Structure formats: C-alpha cells, structure tokens
Amino acid sequence: MKKELTEQLIATILKLRKHVIAKNQMSKEQRAATFLQFHALRFLNENPKVTVGEFATDLCMSSAAIAQLIERLQSNGWIVRENNDSDRRIIHLSLSDKGKKELSIMRLTFMDKVNSVLKFVSEDDVKELTRILNQILEGLNKND
DSSP: OOHHHHHHHHHHHHHHHHHHHHHTOOOTTSOOOOHHHHHHHHHHHHSTTEEHHHHHHHHTOOHHHHHHHHHHHHHTTOEEEEEOSSOTTOEEEEEOHHHHHHHHHHHHHHHHHHHHHHTTSOHHHHHHHHHHHHHHHHHHHHHO
C-alpha cells in the first residue's frame, strides 16, 4: 500500500475518533460506563464462570489492571466472584442480575452512540465497512 494512502487512513481514523469522543461526552447526570466496562460485561455474559486469567487475556490487560477493573465492576454490583472448590487460587467471574440489567442499558447506549455516527452513511456502506473490518480480522487471526 502506498505511504500516502496509509497516512491518509491514519489521519482519517484520528479525526473520526476526535469527533466521536466530542459528540459522545456524557454529562455527570448520565451513566458513566466506559467502553471497557461494556466490553467486560459483554464478555462475562457470553462466558459465564470465566477465570480471572481468561478474562484478562480477552481484554488484553495486565494482572494489576484487571484487578482494578474487577474491583470496580464488583463495587458496582455488576459481577460476582466465586472461588473454585477444588483450587482456592482460581477465581471465577460471572454477571450478577444487576450486571445483566446494566449490560442491557449499556448496549442501548452504545448502539445509540454508534448509530449517531453511522447515520451519515448508507446501510450498504455500513455492510461494506463491516465486511472490510471482518476481512482485516480474518487476516490478523491467521497470523496469530
């Protein structure tokens, strides 16, 4: 790929990021759930009773960072920590009922945010963008 095209793509992504962040700033009264918290709750919903290590691996986080995230999620009442009966060193994580409700709210919020950005392009363009991103993911997965 030509250097100019790559630079143009990077600049466009950075400009898009700036607009998305500015457009979606939440007031103090609104929920302050982060995208990381949303991703974490989605993962736990899809993978009940996951270990802390598996959770950290999926979120690409260090032990210290995952510990902070788990503490935050637990203090909000969104997750439950359970010790493994056969090995007390292993901790399993699951969504609480409150976490499931919060995930539903977050899902709607993030869908609204994404839709507020995608309203400028056609449905066919969104399908094409999704196809391209999936193609990139397939290529990255082959290299793993």
